[in-house]
Amino acid sequence: MKVPLSWLKDYVEIKLPPEQLAYKLTMAGFEVAEIHRVGELWDRDKVFVGQIVEVKPHPNADRLTIAVVDYGASEPVEVVTGAPNIKVGQSGQKVALALAGARLVDPYAPQKTYFTLKPTKIRGVLSPGMVCSEKELDLSDEHETVIILPDDAPVGMPLADYLGDIILDIEVPTNRPDCLSILGIAREVAALTDAEFHPPIIDYPEEGPEAKELVEVEIADPDLCSRYTAAVVLGVEIKPSPYLVQRRLRAAGMRPINNVVDATNYVMLELGQPIHAFDYDKIRGRKIIVRRAREDRTFTTLDGITRSLLPDTLLIADAEGPVAIAGVMGGMESEVTDKTKNVLIESANFNRVSIRRTSRLLGLRTEASLRFEKGLDPYLPPEGGKRTAQLIKEWAGGTIAKGLVEVHTPLPPRRTITFHLSELERFIGISYPKEQISSILGKLGFELKEEEPQTYTVTVPTHRGDVTEPADLVEEVARIAGYDLIPTEMIPAPSSPQIFPELLKWEEAAKDVLVACGLYEVKTYALISQELLDQFGLSYPLPLLSVANPMTPEHVFLRPTLLPSLLRTLAYNLRFQDGVKIFELARVYLPRENDLPQERMTLAIAMAGEAEELSWFGSSRRLDFFDLKGVVEELVERMGISNYQFIPADERTFFPGQTAWLKVGEDTIGILGKLNPDIAEAFEVEEEVFMAEFNFEALASHASSRREFKPVSRYPAVVQDIAVVVDEEIPAEEVRKVIMEAGKPFIRSAVLFDLYRGKPVPPGKKSLAYSLTFQADDRTLTDKEVTKLRERVIRELERKLGATLRG
Numbered sequence: 001m002k003v004p005l006s007w008l009k010d011y012v013e014i015k016l017p018p019e020q021l022a023y024k025l026t027m028a029g030f031e032v033a034e035i036h037r038v039g040e041l042w043d044r045d046k047v048f049v050g051q052i053v054e055v056k057p058h059p060n061a062d063r064l065t066i067a068v069v070d071y072g073a074s075e076p077v078e079v080v081t082g083a084p085n086i087k088v089g090q091s092g093q094k095v096a097l098a099l100a101g102a103r104l105v106d107p108y109a110p111q112k113t114y115f116t117l118k119p120t121k122i123r124g125v126l127s128p129g130m131v132c133s134e135k136e137l138d139l140s141d142e143h144e145t146v147i148i149l150p151d152d153a154p155v156g157m158p159l160a161d162y163l164g165d166i167i168l169d170i171e172v173p174t175n176r177p178d179c180l181s182i183l184g185i186a187r188e189v190a191a192l193t194d195a196e197f198h199p200p201i202i203d204y205p206e207e208g209p210e211a212k213e214l215v216e217v218e219i220a221d222p223d224l225c226s227r228y229t230a231a232v233v234l235g236v237e238i239k240p241s242p243y244l245v246q247r248r249l250r251a252a253g254m255r256p257i258n259n260v261v262d263a264t265n266y267v268m269l270e271l272g273q274p275i276h277a278f279d280y281d282k283i284r285g286r287k288i289i290v291r292r293a294r295e296d297r298t299f300t301t302l303d304g305i306t307r308s309l310l311p312d313t314l315l316i317a318d319a320e321g322p323v324a325i326a327g328v329m330g331g332m333e334s335e336v337t338d339k340t341k342n343v344l345i346e347s348a349n350f351n352r353v354s355i356r357r358t359s360r361l362l363g364l365r366t367e368a369s370l371r372f373e374k375g376l377d378p379y380l381p382p383e384g385g386k387r388t389a390q391l392i393k394e395w396a397g398g399t400i401a402k403g404l405v406e407v408h409t410p411l412p413p414r415r416t417i418t419f420h421l422s423e424l425e426r427f428i429g430i431s432y433p434k435e436q437i438s439s440i441l442g443k444l445g446f447e448l449k450e451e452e453p454q455t456y457t458v459t460v461p462t463h464r465g466d467v468t469e470p471a472d473l474v475e476e477v478a479r480i481a482g483y484d485l486i487p488t489e490m491i492p493a494p495s496s497p498q499i500f501p502e503l504l505k506w507e508e509a510a511k512d513v514l515v516a517c518g519l520y521e522v523k524t525y526a527l528i529s530q531e532l533l534d535q536f537g538l539s540y541p542l543p544l545l546s547v548a549n550p551m552t553p554e555h556v557f558l559r560p561t562l563l564p565s566l567l568r569t570l571a572y573n574l575r576f577q578d579g580v581k582i583f584e585l586a587r588v589y590l591p592r593e594n595d596l597p598q599e600r601m602t603l604a605i606a607m608a609g610e611a612e613e614l615s616w617f618g619s620s621r622r623l624d625f626f627d628l629k630g631v632v633e634e635l636v637e638r639m640g641i642s643n644y645q646f647i648p649a650d651e652r653t654f655f656p657g658q659t660a661w662l663k664v665g666e667d668t669i670g671i672l673g674k675l676n677p678d679i680a681e682a683f684e685v686e687e688e689v690f691m692a693e694f695n696f697e698a699l700a701s702h703a704s705s706r707r708e709f710k711p712v713s714r715y716p717a718v719v720q721d722i723a724v725v726v727d728e729e730i731p732a733e734e735v736r737k738v739i740m741e742a743g744k745p746f747i748r749s750a751v752l753f754d755l756y757r758g759k760p761v762p763p764g765k766k767s768l769a770y771s772l773t774f775q776a777d778d779r780t781l782t783d784k785e786v787t788k789l790r791e792r793v794i795r796e797l798e799r800k801l802g803a804t805l806r807g
Contacts, residue, residue: 580607
């Protein structure tokens, strides 16, 4: 809601600077998002209110004129202008005059560009200044004509003092539709600053015939319209609104149209009551019917678009057909035009749910529908109709018909609340003087009657539908008195110790390790589609839990695995970079028979492309299975897990020979390997993809924070190599375990550094070469001791695995 302070001042005295006022409104629940200063750049000694003394023809150009402008100086100034509304022979118009040195907006630049005005010869005539359009003053995009100010504009006054303004952009809470109006904000300001509130006086002569003789109103569907009032103004003259009215509308975000339409928009912004004006002579049968669309299927609105209607859409119709979509927008056939002479004014209260539904279905959200959706004061329509008639008569002339034509359902009684002042201390811990409470509630429109000491019967104003109980009154007093004035006090009870769940601790630790390994964490949606599961080649014997009313077809089922979403994320990022390494730690939902899914914290990893970034020392290699395996090894070891192993696996999702189960003790934790190329191709990934997915809860159950200190030996190590030939199906890890067991207590490591197949190694066999490190803590090992250890290792390999030493 844009609130010009110049308009607000009509109803309440502004006692505070704009920044302080904005702070008070924000603290009271009306956040001021922005303070916009109109005319902030207008130099007070270079931009003035001027009056045209004479308009002379330009000696060298037919389309230019020379305006002689008085701006309060000793001599008037002559400026050249091409504005079509400044003509030779005219005088007396009030204009905005800018002199050399003024900073203005270039009206011909494609983007907002400022320039400094300089004395310029235009077709041989020196022009030391210019008369300005709205665009040059940054008031609007209008620059075809210059501004013509009202006749009472004081000549010589700096334009910043006359047209300058400050606009507050206020975020109005959803439950306060009464403050979607200048009067609503003025009432709040009056309470916050202890100022007097002055609503407009609605009084005008009714000199025309009885309104009920001119039009009949029928509400055919009272469940969608509780109140409808109609006023009639005869003999109006359609023309532009007064300039200051146009300025107010533009400042509040509305586009001026003409004096009648502007009056309806002005009242909507002023009172918060949407108003619509019909050309009275186009109302067939002189009858207004508020009804559902029923058989009417289409309607052309004021914007020229023919819209499809549902049978429940609420319409305003005359005797022959629809003339407006109630609460949303009027129609082309009954709109006010330059030829309109008589006007029918609609001020009504429509069902908020109906208006919201219609607005959403038509994709047409207007300032009127926005207000109806929030729920309006049921007592406001007559006031809105009368205020509009008053302004139309003031700006467009004419005669106002006597009275209003009004139809309504039984109006709700005004709500009363029994309010004990002790409620204040009970809810917020402090009390306020009775006088302050009465003043605050009184300025907000509440009526108080003291029934007994410390107890009031409070009558709630009809515009405050959000106030229903004593707690609401406590809130009103506290927010106006100032939340920031409520004293703060520490809770006397000791704070409870922080409880950090064990699983969460390992989740954070795992993320740190994976990031340190060069992976990036991602977050994907917990909901996936059947198409994505099919694309990944997954099916489940039990049905997945689905959303009853999914927002999109892509978000239907609770995911049973992280892999499809992670692969899609990998595929997307591979479009923009050569190597991608990502992980996600999140819950999956595994279906169970006759029960809700099992929620399980799961870790998934995906990588593909370049292993390292391009650098000066050479081209990078491609990621492979061992990069993924290395990351997993680093993770489990950092989590204090030592009894883990990789077991060859055969799963159709992964590529044979490059897939393994991760086991810790007797528990199978998850799987890692090269993704089946057909699945990668289905996701448009040409790279080899390596993925892993683990039951993180099971992994964390084996984790340990305990770390044992082992002193570093002071004695040198002995390194020897050994190459053995084993059967093809024996994993290298199994060979390493036999070596480590046989070499105790002096073997420190056995590192595989070569794998060979081919002659002279027999078919079905492979050669594995290990680098063995021996070391003692208390002495240097002798050659004899190392030889004995080596021989024992060879014997154990031969006995347990059938290995032979490669010659």
